Amino acid sequence: MGTKVNIIVGSHVWAEEPDVAWVDGEVVKINGEEAEIQVANGKKIVQKLSKLYPKDMEAAAGGVDDMTKLSYLHEPGVLQNLATRYELNEIYTYTGNILIAVNPFQRLQHLYDSHMMQQYKGAPFGELSPHVFAVADVAYRAMIHEGRSNSILVSGESGAGKTETTKMLMQYLAYLGGRAATEGRTVEQQVLESNPVLEAFGNAKTVRNNNSSRFGKFVEIQFDKHGRISGAAVRTYLLERSRVCQISDPERNYHCFYLLCAAPQEELDKYKLEHPRTYHYLNKSNCYDLVGVSDAREYLATRRAMDIVGISTQEQDAIFRVVAAILHIGNIEFAKGKEADSSVLKDDKSKFHLETAAELLMCDPGALTDALCKRVMVTPEEVIKRSLDPYSATISRDGFAKTIYSRLFDWYRIVSFCSLLHIYVTSVQIPLQHRRKIAFIVSTHHYIAGLLIKLIVPSGKMLTLNVLLVSW
């Protein structure tokens, strides 16, 4: 929609240009409903008057830190302001109490160091430069002073920086609500270390993001009446199950598969694993490595994070046995059986993978073969077992792999939740009525995230602060 401002010859305006979104220039002629504009690169363009937006010629050279200070609050004005600030490495801008973050795609270490945390602690909102710490600080202070739970909504398109922003928020809250270490592991350490573990199992490389979360996330950090972190919970929803069996070039499957294939040799021997290109579920894409990431190092880091979160060595072994079993399951192929519409294992290789998968899952190989090659139908009268042809058995195999992976993902979430809650119950002993929380809703859909808040907090007692993200 156009703007009500009167545009005359000599006005400086913004006009839409398909290649660069918006160009600015001066109106040199007006013909009825159309204007001729001389743009900066020497070109002249003709545009409808109703589609032109006035340009603020007195705008501050470095942009403004709050969009509400703009003379004209329209799309080109907002984008111009964000771009100007981005050029100066100012990635954060307010719009009232909403923070807009533009992905810098580079580490801006000075923005997140402990000195910065100290500065934002207790500073009134808007006094310092816009920052994600300021949003967390407001949420924390409101929770303490008003004694109410609070929520922060982090929303943006894929690759915009939601996950990174959530980590910064959590880091800052851990700084505010940290307590002295007991038994070497603090709750906030556990809260922060739950991120790499979740990411190993729920993140993957996509075309737009090398570390894309393929699930929605609801993170809850619980505080006692003194404002100290007492526990945390992570609720995940809608894991992208299809990725387990179906990836396209140049994407990758979930990180954990590649991490495990880069584990120390004795672990590879234990799980009978080889290079990722050996596995059907990984070799549909030619991308095996991530630039600047060592899967071998990440594997060890994930194991360490699992230790900190409180997942026992036996449980970790069980988790990786399932991951390895899925890779072996994907390599089981079927051939036509003797009976019509039936199937058998195609060759010795398939037999090896099936037996290995059964060994890792600790189940009977015959039962596993039956589960893949037969369909069981339960009717009120009887249980009918029907053989599947090779095509249907392959579909059944993929369905099985997807199901056990998503169950594993849910199980991990519950385990990590329990271990954190355990700390809450045993070491802190806070009466429930004194427990307050700050929750993050991380979603690519702002509208859906808003609905989620209403669903999760029907009483509407949470304050909502927004962090909107833009990838440049």
Ligand SMILES: Nc1ncnc2c1ncn2[C@@H]1O[C@H](COP(=O)(O)OP(=O)(O)OP(=O)(O)O)[C@@H](O)[C@H]1O
């Ligand atoms: N504040 C930041 N500082 C430095 N790098 C960042 C920042 N925010 C994002 N990035 C970079 O952008 C990449 C994508 O960000 P992130 O994974 O947080 O996006 P996302 O919005 O969570 O995406 P998805 O919805 O796909 O999970 C990160 O891996 C990181 O390299």
